[in-house]
Amino acid sequence: MAELRFYTGPMDSGKSTLALQTNHNHAARGRAGRIFTAHDRAGSATVSSRLGLTHDAVEVGPTFDFWRYTVDALTHGARIDYFICDEAQFYSAAQIEELAKIVDELQIDIFCFGILTDFRTRLFEGSARLVELADSTQVLQVEALCWCGKRATHNARVEDGIMVTEGEVIVVGDTDDQTPAALRPGVVTYEVLCRQHHRRQLTAARAKAVSLSAEPLPFA
Numbered sequence: 001m002a003e004l005r006f007y008t009g010p011m012d013s014g015k016s017t018l019a020l021q022t023n024h025n026h027a028a029r030g031r032a033g034r035i036f037t038a039h040d041r042a043g044s045a046t047v048s049s050r051l052g053l054t055h056d057a058v059e060v061g062p063t064f065d066f067w068r069y070t071v072d073a074l075t076h077g078a079r080i081d082y083f084i085c086d087e088a089q090f091y092s093a094a095q096i097e098e099l100a101k102i103v104d105e106l107q108i109d110i111f112c113f114g115i116l117t118d119f120r121t122r123l124f125e126g127s128a129r130l131v132e133l134a135d136s137t138q139v140l141q142v143e144a145l146c147w148c149g150k151r152a153t154h155n156a157r158v159e160d161g162i163m164v165t166e167g168e169v170i171v172v173g174d175t176d177d178q179t180p181a182a183l184r185p186g187v188v189t190y191e192v193l194c195r196q197h198h199r200r201q202l203t204a205a206r207a208k209a210v211s212l213s214a215e216p217l218p219f220a
């Protein structure tokens with residue numbers, strides 16, 4: 001029986017790496033797959049992992065119809081055993097429903113990868129529908145860590161060095177920009193945090209600034 005599986009974790013937890021490894025393992029056994037993505041950091045129609053792997057993909061825009069794409073391909077004689085769907089948080093609820101239909105009606109395995117919640121801690125549309133419909137939802141084993149050492153579960157958006165909690169839901173960006181905020185005005189970056197530090201809006205830079213400015217205790 002084909003399955004719809006959802007693999008999730010915060011940014012920088014290895015989802016795109018696992019997506020490309022999954023593709024590699026299935027392709028190595030002669031299975032025919034298709035790779036999809038949306039708004040990858042490396043540009044349109046590409047899946048990119050921070051470990052350096054990249055792969056061409058089909059870009060899933062707002063009007064992309066998975067069911068039509070698949071039926072067209074099969075009618076033209078293509079064989080499809082599985083789909084790899086990266087950045088699935090950006091797919092619409094209707095697109096996730098098409099994926100579920102493809103699993104059930106066409107017996108194609110579908111592996112989806114994506115973050116669960118946005119910078120406001122709200123579920124992304126695609127991820128919410130995946131949690132509702134997937135045969136299984138698994139949190140990635142590799143733990144992304146907050147600056148305090150706890151497991152990072154949330155994604156903070158940082159603009160000009162300040163964590164923000166309002167704005168557009170989709171803003172492509174990376175986590176590992178070490179350039180001082182003053183040198184990259186207007187650039188959006190992300191930082192993974194534990195829930196407590198996300199709730200307190202305490203990023204690594206702010207925690208450092210607060211501890212440096214704190215008055216030393218008299219007995220220190």
Ligand SMILES: Nc1ncnc2c1ncn2[C@@H]1O[C@H](COP(=O)(O)OP(=O)(O)O)[C@@H](O)[C@H]1O
Pocket residue numbers: 009010011012013014015016017018048049050051142144
């Ligand atoms: N230089 C490195 N050495 C070892 N592992 C690394 C290195 N750089 C990144 N990684 C691993 O790659 C992971 C990010 O992989 P990626 O697939 O891009 O994540 P995601 O798609 O979840 O954002 C990091 O959590 C880390 O485990």
Ligand SMILES: Cc1cn([C@H]2C[C@H](O)[C@@H](COP(=O)(O)O)O2)c(=O)[nH]c1=O
Pocket residue numbers: 010011012015016039040041114115117118119120155156157169170171172173174190
């Ligand atoms: C939290 C959050 C993230 N994004 C963007 C930022 C990145 O381009 C991707 C996530 O990529 P990754 O492979 O998981 O590292 O999503 C966004 O647009 N909005 C958000 O709230």
